[in-house]
Amino acid sequence: MTLKEMKPGQSGQVLSIGESGPLKRRIMDMGITPGVAVKVIKMAPLGDPIEINVRGYELSLRKEEAARIEVQV
Amino acid sequence: MSYTIALAGNPNCGKTTLFNELTGSRQRVGNWPGVTVDKKEGICKKDKELHITDLPGTYSLSPYSAEEIIARDYLVKEKPDAVIDIVDGTSIERNLYLTLQILETGVPTVIALNMMDEVEARGDEIKAEKLSRILDVPVVPITARSGKGIGELLAQAAETARGKKTPQKLLVFDEKLQRVIDEVEKELESSGESDSAWKAVKLLENDENIAAGISEELKNRIRKIIGKAYGSNEDPEAIIADQRYRYIAKVVKDTVKKSAAGHIETKSDKLDKILTNRILALPVFACIMYLLFACTNSENFLFLGIPSPGIWLAGLVESVWGGLTGVIEGLLGNASPWVYSLVIDGIMAGLGSILGFIPLVLVLYLLISFLEDCGYMARIAFVLDRIFRRFGLSGRSFIPLLQGFGCSVPAVMATRTLESEKDRKITAILAGFMPCGAKLPIFALFVSTLFADSNQTLVTYSVYIFSIVTAILVSLLLNKFVYKDGASNFIMELPQYRVPTLKSVFIHGWEKVKGFAVKAGTVIFVSTVLIWFLSGFNLDSFNGKNAAENEDGSIMCEMNDSFMASVGNVIAPVFKPLGFGEWRPAVGVVTGWIAKENVVVTFAQLYEEDVTEEYLEEYFSRFTSEELEELGFEGGAYDSEAAGDIYSESVLFEGGDENALPHMKDDIKTKAAAYAYMVFNLLCMPCFAAVGAMKRELKTWKETGKAVGIQMATAYAAALLVNVVGGLFL
Structure with missing residues (x-):
């Protein structure tokens, strides 16, 4: 499944990042690399973007970007 | 011998606090060449040999953003003697990612392990010595906000810079x-x-x-x-x-x-449960915005019947300035009339209009610095991103646009908080479209006189809607055709909430106010004096004719005969398709660029045949003495000297006289044309003060000119549309 499909409170492990180019580098620079543990904290009040906890800090990203990140729950 | 030391680190790692702590007030803010990113430099207050450069906060040294390119180019090409890498101990993993890349550049490095107070409060422990041994660079635990550990950090940095100790290569890769x-x-x-x-x-x-x-x-x-x-x-x-x-x-x-494994809930997380809560987030946000607005622009602060701190300070500055102007008026008693007018109506009025804005800008900036430093600004973007993304903007664009309803100057300056350059440019343009306080008198005058038989409230509201719809459309168009490049993703850290230090908020605020006063001030001053000249002089000023005709020997003339009138005549044909192609409305547009409320004042001067002494006396005769006093007549007694000013500022500004300026109808004949005139003034170039602010934020005259050009084109197209389409119905 993808990070987008995870529910608030759910934890998982990143398998792969389907992006390419600068966006992929940005995602990885921010600490989302294969194998890392992520936890979805919440959705924004209007449903998008989402807030996740990764490597001990909070990161927000749009669902559109989260849909390209494969995770294992 | 002097040494350069660069400060590098993630955004929100306390870099600015440390920079302020190290340099005190000895800092200089400029720009990095070619980009709109602040370049801050300062001399260390404890060790004058150390020159400190504050690099932009970045998460990595990839060439992803302008900030990252600046930081890496500086480290690799300029080779500082040492770099202090600030690592936020509370999110050490992500911070060390930048550290590894800095070490790869081979620049002598010292790690400042910051936020140690929070690390300790969580019950966590970071073994600095061991970290130092593994990475082969000095690691100094500090708490920048309280100043703890900074002496030790400075000593290590100075030693590293003087010893030019390049870090050893680490075995990071397989x-x-x-x-x-x-x-x-x-x-x-x-x-x-x-x-x-x-x-x-x-x-x-x-x-x-x-x-x-x-x-x-x-x-x-x-x-x-x-x-x-x-x-x-x-x-x-x-x-x-x-x-x-x-x-x-x-x-x-x-x-x-770590005191506990996995993700544990911090105070910040608990606060976030309210501030970005599904149901509460938007109401809480609305309250915070209302407070921000109330503190800067409100005449009725929190319904207490007193003006807001911003307005109160502005009033104070204006009255002090008024007093000073009075003193100078007295000193100039014997000067020739044009010198008197240059000093009072040109220079003093020009400087006064800059000074009047400074308190608003100061209060706004202190509040915005606070919201930014405490971490709430990132949440605003998080909450509103969904809405603003549709229009090609980011959630952070909201604050500047909201401020635009009060005053365009702080609105344009608030675009500074936007991360992407594209968003910053578009938002600065859109901020000028908002119906700011000074545009309201134009709408009041027009609605009361030219829309006397319509639903006036509806007409006024429609202008607001018009400005918002235009902003949305223009944003979409600019995204599609003008500012096409630029990152459109939203991968953003939500930093921990922290109470910012007063010192850092004040340094932040003061820096920006200083920038405004100098950069915007020049633009405002020069253009005010120029318009003063155009409105008060004509060719006869310089051949002695005016001096011979005027009783007081002044070489100046009435606005009706001035260069400005000629300018109005020249540009009037441009406005013909918009329905108001006459010289007087054209002059109104031009004087509106000094300050939008000038449009109404100018109209009162230009249609002088409608504002005769007889008319004023008859008009004011309907009021009781108390009402006259309320309008501004001293002691409630009618005074023909003061009547003209009171008529324009207390009556026309509020739309109080529906029979006002009947000759205006000769120039602006239809309702469609009247609406087009309102729309044009709403959308066209904002006042010079706002253009000055735009110059400050957009950095170059080329970009500023482009932005103003877009505003003018929008105003023209919208007014044309109103006049043509409106002409079919109204």
């Missing part, structure tokens, strides 16, 4: 990757490239900036080396990031002792 990197490095070295070790890693990371700097032939050889080691389905770029983080995870495991 054998295979390191072998490929070494091969590429050798290839670069043999071609005479500098910084070959660093460039080798960057080339494997697929870094276009570095690749562009080497020859095609060398690139091909390197491509072959990489291609031999990694197949087409493998991605060295991802492998490098992955291995860096793997290395960090190992380091962290050895040096950090």
Whole structure:
């Protein structure tokens, strides 16, 4: 499944990042690399973007970007 | 001998606090060449030999944003004597990612382990000595906000800078990757490239900036080396990031002792449960925005019947300035009339209009600095992103646009908080479209006189709606056709909430106010004096005719005969398709650029045949003495000297006289034309003060000119549409 499909409170492990180019580098620079543990904290009040906890800090990203990140729950 | 020390670190790692702590007030803010990113430099207050440069906050040294390119270019090309890498101890993993990249550049490095107070409060422990041994650089635990550990940090930094101790290469990558990197490095070295070790890693990371700097032939050889080691389905770029983080995870495991495993709820998380709560987020946000607005622009602060701190301070400054003007008026008693007018109506009025804005800007900036430093600004973007994304903006654009309803000057300046340059440019343009306080008198006058038989409230509201719809459409168009480039993703850290230090909020605020006063001030001053000249002089001023005709021997003339009238005549035909192609409305548009409320004042002067002494006396005769006093007549007695000013500012501004200026109807004949005139003034170039602010934020005259051009084109197109389409119905 993808990070987008995870529910608030759910934890998982990143398998792969389907992006390419600068966006992929940005995602990885921010600490989302294969194998890392992520936890979805919440959705924004209007449903998008989402807030996740990764490597001990909070990161927000749009669902559109989260849909390209494969995770294992 | 002086040494340069660069401060590098993630955004929100306390870099600015440390910079202020090290340099005190001895700092200089400029720009990095070519980009709109602040360049801050200062001399260390404790050790004058140390020159400190504050690099932009970045998460990595990839060429992803302007900030990152600046930071890496500075480290690699300018080679500071040392870099202090500030690491936020509360999110050490992500922070060390930048650290590894800084170490790769080979610049002597000292790590400042910041936020140690929070680390301790969480019950965690970071073994600084062990970390120092592993990374082979000094590591100094500090708490920048309280100043703890800074003396030690400074001593280490000075020693490192003087000793030029380059960090040892770390074994971050696995054998295979390191072998490929070494091969590429050798290839670069043999071609005479500098910084070959660093460039080798960057080339494997697929870094276009570095690749562009080497020859095609060398690139091909390197491509072959990489291609031999990694197949087409493998991605060295991802492998490098992955291995860096793997290395960090190992380091962290050895040096950090967490009080609890996994994600534990911090105070900040608890606060976030309210501030970004599904139901509460928007109401809480509305309250905070209302407070921000109330503190800066409100005449009725929190319904207490007193003006807001911003307005109160502005009033104070204005009355002091008024007093000073009075004193100077007295001193100029014997000066020739034009000198008197230059000093009072030109210079003093010009400077006064700048000074009047400073308190608003100051209060706004203190509040915005606070919201930014405490971490709430990122939440605003998080909450509103969904809405603003549709219009091609980001959630952060909201604050500048909201401020625009009060005053365009702070609105334009608030665009500073936007991360992407594209958003900043578009928002600065849109902020000028908002119906600011000074535009309201125009609407009041027009609605009361030319829409006397319509639903006036509805007409006024429709102007507001018009401005918002225009802003949305223009934003979409600009995104599609003008500012096409620029990142449109939303991968953003939500930093921990922190109470900012008063000192840092004040330094932040003061810096910006100073920038405004100097940069915007020049624009406002020069243009005010220019318009003063155009409105008060004509050719006869210089051949003695005016001096002979005027009773007081003044060489100046009435506005009706001035250069300004000629300017009005020249540009009037341009406005013909908009329905108001006459010289007087045209002059109104021009004087509106000094300050939008001038449009109404100018009308009262230009249609002088409608504002005769007899008319005023008859008009004011309907009021009782109390009402007259309320309108501004001293002691409630009618005074023909003061009547003109009171008529324009207390009556016309409020739309109080529906029979006002009947001759205006000769120039602006239809309702469609009247609405087009309101729309044009709403959307066209804002006042010079706002243009000055735009110049400050957009940095170059070229960009500022482009932005104003877009505003003018929008105003013209919208007014044309209103006049043509409206003409069919009204």
